[in-house]
Amino acid sequence: MKIQKEHIVNYNKKGIENHNQNFDFLANKLTNQGNDVNAIVSKLADFQVAIPSWALGAGGTRFGRFSFFGEPSNLEQKIEDIGVLHSLTQTAGAVSLHIPWDIPSDYNAIKEKANALDIKFDAVNSNTFQDQKDASESYKYGSLSNTSQAVREQAIQHNLDVIKIGDKLGSKALTVWLADGSCFPGQNNFQTAFQNTQDSLIDIYKGLPNDWKMLVEYKPYEPNFYSTVIQDWGASLMLANGCGDKAYTLVDLGHHLPNSNIEQIVSILQLKGKLGGFHFNDSKYGDDDLTVGSIKPYALFLIFNELVYGMQNNPQNPDLAWMIDASHNVKDPLEDLIQSLEAIQEAYAKALLIDQAALKAAQIDNDVVKCQEILQGAYRTDVRPLLEKARLERGGALSPIQAYRALDVRNSLIKERGKNTVATGL
Numbered sequence: 001m002k003i004q005k006e007h008i009v010n011y012n013k014k015g016i017e018n019h020n021q022n023f024d025f026l027a028n029k030l031t032n033q034g035n036d037v038n039a040i041v042s043k044l045a046d047f048q049v050a051i052p053s054w055a056l057g058a059g060g061t062r063f064g065r066f067s068f069f070g071e072p073s074n075l076e077q078k079i080e081d082i083g084v085l086h087s088l089t090q091t092a093g094a095v096s097l098h099i100p101w102d103i104p105s106d107y108n109a110i111k112e113k114a115n116a117l118d119i120k121f122d123a124v125n126s127n128t129f130q131d132q133k134d135a136s137e138s139y140k141y142g143s144l145s146n147t148s149q150a151v152r153e154q155a156i157q158h159n160l161d162v163i164k165i166g167d168k169l170g171s172k173a174l175t176v177w178l179a180d181g182s183c184f185p186g187q188n189n190f191q192t193a194f195q196n197t198q199d200s201l202i203d204i205y206k207g208l209p210n211d212w213k214m215l216v217e218y219k220p221y222e223p224n225f226y227s228t229v230i231q232d233w234g235a236s237l238m239l240a241n242g243c244g245d246k247a248y249t250l251v252d253l254g255h256h257l258p259n260s261n262i263e264q265i266v267s268i269l270q271l272k273g274k275l276g277g278f279h280f281n282d283s284k285y286g287d288d289d290l291t292v293g294s295i296k297p298y299a300l301f302l303i304f305n306e307l308v309y310g311m312q313n314n315p316q317n318p319d320l321a322w323m324i325d326a327s328h329n330v331k332d333p334l335e336d337l338i339q340s341l342e343a344i345q346e347a348y349a350k351a352l353l354i355d356q357a358a359l360k361a362a363q364i365d366n367d368v369v370k371c372q373e374i375l376q377g378a379y380r381t382d383v384r385p386l387l388e389k390a391r392l393e394r395g396g397a398l399s400p401i402q403a404y405r406a407l408d409v410r411n412s413l414i415k416e417r418g419k420n421t422v423a424t425g426l
């Protein structure tokens with residue numbers, strides 16, 4: 001299914017007058033406060049977030065999975081779904097593939113399809129947390145960290161294969177997330193597991209094309225519940241540094257213990273030029289994979305404040321690979337992703353409103369109250385008219401969720417694909 005541009009234009013007609021009034025009012029206020037509104041709108045329009053290929057089917061838990069029907073059953077259809085998201089939001093201009101769930105059968109056809117929908121291939125993700133059908137070795141007790149050299153070699157080879165697949169599509173980064181760890185004390189020798197992981201990553205790194213990055217993701221627990229080999233940003237940074245300049249840490253919002261100061265983590269990694277990617281989601285308890293901004297929108301704003309500061313002040317840090325890494329089982333996945341994209345843009349827009357010069361002056365004066373006023377002044381601004389403007393200028397929908405429903409997208413997908421299709425993934 002492809003959404004026709006004129007359908008969006010027609011849908012927008014109903015709300016355009018209201019939008020113009022709201023935008024003019026806000027733009028006027030922000031301009032008087034010293035903001036360059038056009039520059040903010042164009043930054044929002046340029047900000048693109050990759051959609052992971054595994055987030056387009058209904059999400060699940062280990063207890064069950066409830067379909068919303070009309071799921072994409074192959075990679076072509078997954079890219080079409082991202083095309084739907086992108087045409088409405090103008091923010092989802094990239095896909096992040098998971099291998100082996102999404103190995104293209106026809107590379108040229110996939111590239112053409114993505115190109116026609118203005119979708120780029122972002123980081124490719126390897127999978128050494130599940131056993132594959134014809135594999136000779138099992139990852140039951142780990143992959144890159146495994147005590148068995150044969151298992152480690154199989155996992156290294158898989159990552160090298162993923163790089164080759166990504167290279168054919170125009171990807172420029174490999175994301176490595178390991179489930180490796182232990183469930184019981186004494187099961188693993190921590191030092192051996194870490195050293196094996198480092199050595200394996202170095203072998204993968206040697207196969208990385210020159211213009212590629214390796215992104216090392218961390219997670220404190222799950223699926224292992226006693227120890228995880230790459231459990232935090234310190235472990236990730238050590239491993240990245242052990243590989244070389246093209247290896248970076250990847251921060252996933254949900255991969256922290258409760259109340260971790262994630263904004264401080266991204267800040268220091270950018271200072272050191274080592275933040276390579278960021279995965280968005282939200283959580284109440286752990287790695288809940290909830291819609292971005294649904295639980296802790298202020299924390300997301302504080303993280304964006306540091307990301308914006310880094311983008312403006314840390315030329316030593318590369319452009320980041322942005323991706324949504326969430327999928328919840330009680331929402332239509334496409335509606336869930338639209339809400340996440342909106343929340344990301346909202347936090348970004350609010351962070352762009354922070355008067356950095358005034359904040360710096362207040363910090364030097366140790367005017368703690370003023371520092372808080374500056375941050376919260378930006379946070380309390382209703383920036384949605386700016387988001388609407390950024391979407392409108394690129395041909396997107398004033399309200400992507402309302403347009404998605406008004407255009408009856410899910411029912412069209414069900415008519416096209418049937419009820420019982422199932423997307424690959426967890």
Ligand SMILES: [Mn+2]
Nearest residue numbers: 217252279325
């Ligand atoms: Mn992630």
